[in-house]
Amino acid sequence: MISSGVNEVLYRKYRPKNFSEVVGQKTIKTILQNAVRLKKPAHAYLFTGMRGVGKTTVARILAKAVNCLAPIEGEPDTTCQNCALVQEGRFLDLIEIDAASYTGVDNIRDIIEHVKFFPSTGRYKVFIIDEVHMLSKAAFNALLKTLEEPPSHAIFILATTEIHKVPATIISRSQRFDFKRMAAGEILQVFEKVIADSKIKIDEQALKLIAQAADGSLRDGLSIFDQILSFTSENITVQDVEDILGVARLGMVQKLIDLILAQDQTAAVKFVKDFAEQGRDLTQFTKALLEYTRLILLVKIDPQNLQGLGLAAEESAKLNQQSISLKAAQLLEIIKQMLEAYRITKQSPVAELPLLMAVLSLVPERAAPEVSVVAAVQKVIAEQRQSVEAISGLDLGTVMDRWTDVMSKIKEYNHSLVSSLRLARILQVENAELVLVFPYGFHKDTIDARKNRIIVEQVLEEVFGRPLRIKLYLEKDLNSDKDLLSEAVKILGKND
Numbered sequence: 294m295i296s297s298g299v300n301e302v303l304y305r306k307y308r309p310k311n312f313s314e315v316v317g318q319k320t321i322k323t324i325l326q327n328a329v330r331l332k333k334p335a336h337a338y339l340f341t342g343m344r345g346v347g348k349t350t351v352a353r354i355l356a357k358a359v360n361c362l363a364p365i366e367g368e369p370d371t372t373c374q375n376c377a378l379v380q381e382g383r384f385l386d387l388i389e390i391d392a393a394s395y396t397g398v399d400n401i402r403d404i405i406e407h408v409k410f411f412p413s414t415g416r417y418k419v420f421i422i423d424e425v426h427m428l429s430k431a432a433f434n435a436l437l438k439t440l441e442e443p444p445s446h447a448i449f450i451l452a453t454t455e456i457h458k459v460p461a462t463i464i465s466r467s468q469r470f471d472f473k474r475m476a477a478g479e480i481l482q483v484f485e486k487v488i489a490d491s492k493i494k495i496d497e498q499a500l501k502l503i504a505q506a507a508d509g510s511l512r513d514g515l516s517i518f519d520q521i522l523s524f525t526s527e528n529i530t531v532q533d534v535e536d537i538l539g540v541a542r543l544g545m546v547q548k549l550i551d552l553i554l555a556q557d558q559t560a561a562v563k564f565v566k567d568f569a570e571q572g573r574d575l576t577q578f579t580k581a582l583l584e585y586t587r588l589i590l591l592v593k594i595d596p597q598n599l600q601g602l603g604l605a606a607e608e609s610a611k612l613n614q615q616s617i618s619l620k621a622a623q624l625l626e627i628i629k630q631m632l633e634a635y636r637i638t639k640q641s642p643v644a645e646l647p648l649l650m651a652v653l654s655l656v657p658e659r660a661a662p663e664v665s666v667v668a669a670v671q672k673v674i675a676e677q678r679q680s681v682e683a684i685s686g687l688d689l690g691t692v693m694d695r696w697t698d699v700m701s702k703i704k705e706y707n708h709s710l711v712s713s714l715r716l717a718r719i720l721q722v723e724n725a726e727l728v729l730v731f732p733y734g735f736h737k738d739t740i741d742a743r744k745n746r747i748i749v750e751q752v753l754e755e756v757f758g759r760p761l762r763i764k765l766y767l768e769k770d771l772n773s774d775k776d777l778l779s780e781a782v783k784i785l786g787k788n789d
């Protein structure tokens with residue numbers, strides 16, 4: 294095989310052969326090891342979590358462990374014939390499918406054909422389906438049929454970075470494991486293994502910095518490391534790493550400033566939302582943004598200062614342009630808002646909220662909602678109030694009493710949905726409709742997204758034993774003089 298560069302070498306060096314060599318994911322490893330030890334593996338596993346946290350690696354080790362001829366305390370011995378074949382990628386009873394490239398129902402039918410046959414050399418036929426959320430609807434249905442009555446010799450391991458796109462019917466038939474973001478210390482451990490007997494020379498501090506920049510993903514960490522090695526491979530210093538990483542961060546900061554300048558609220562909110570969804574460190578970003586405002590100030594005071602900053606040409610030009618475009622009062626407001634966001638960011642139960650609040654106050658919605666809209670919404674609600682509870686037998690009190698159940702069930706599907714839903718006020722329940730009111734459009738939109746709406750409604754049906762549709766409103770549309778900011782302060786101050 295042709296090596297595609299340093300990165301592949303780094304990957305090859307970190308190739309854990311058994312559970313204990315896998316860095317991180319301790320609970321998951323323990324549970325799986327116990328299942329192997331007791332010879333009671335589940336027929337379907339669902340591994341979820343962001344990219345690069347070890348889902349496929351653990352899946353392969355599990356496949357090896359259940360087929361190992363001489364397992365030791367739930368661990369594969371890594372030396373028997375079956376283990377050796379798995380490690381060489383030649384084990385016939387391990388079938389790996391990347392759903393990102395095969396989404397057709399025919400492929401799934403092929404797999405089902407495979408499922409019927411007994412394993413050739415192993416005890417179990419193991420099917421690893423990576424990026425399972427990419428399967429087509431028909432393919433999911435075919436898979437579901439198999440999962441309903443799996444042959445005793447079959448084990449499915451489904452892996453996904455987007456659990457909310459996996460049908461609830463599949464989720465409920467699988468044993469689910471949520472892979473955690475990796476701690477910087479864990480990523481550091483892998484780095485140390487990887488460079489252990491190489492010629493790479495790098496400062497301990499520089500290595501730590503890369504581990505932090507990986508933001509919880511080992512794959513990202515190794516890829517950043519690779520990027521740095523392609524610039525320089527001996528005596529890598531903190532300065533080298535900062536130079537390379539800093540550029541990327543500066544680009545993001547400048548992009549947000551552009552959106553603030555353009556007063557594009559939708560895009561600015563999306564920017565923060567995406568940033569948070571990627572699991573990136575918002576505290577560091579807010580700090581970088583503050584540091585950048587200092588640069589703008591310097592250039593505003595004297596454009597000559599631009600020269601001494603050591604920025605790349607593109608960044609330098611952008612900085613110059615933004616320092617001209619930003620009025621002093623505007624810049625001051627950005628600094629004020631970002632300082633506040635940075636101050637409260639540590640105690641905020643919802644990581645992206647402080648930055649989001651700062652952005653919302655810097656880029657306010659241009660037009661207030663028309664009175665007619667408000668009036669229309671209020672009218673609809675008033676009408677609903679009259680026809681309420683008697684028909685459904687489901688009253689507001691019952692819903693509120695069981696709301697914690699709803700929340701914890703939703704959490705099983707999608708953790709981040711809970712953060713949005715937590716902010717909702719339950720206004721009323723009509724025969725088949727639950728009306729929720731949100732303080733911010735961002736959270737309302739999150740719940741309103743089709744895939745999320747399906748999850749919430751599915752859970753409501755599970756909890757209350759009948760279909761319930763959700764109807765969402767913005768607090769300000771119901772009561773336009775509500776002070777959003779004081780509401781936010783309350784939310785931020787709440788200890789969670």
Ligand SMILES: [Zn+2]
Pocket residue numbers: 360361362363364369370371372373374375376377
């Ligand atoms: Zn073995």
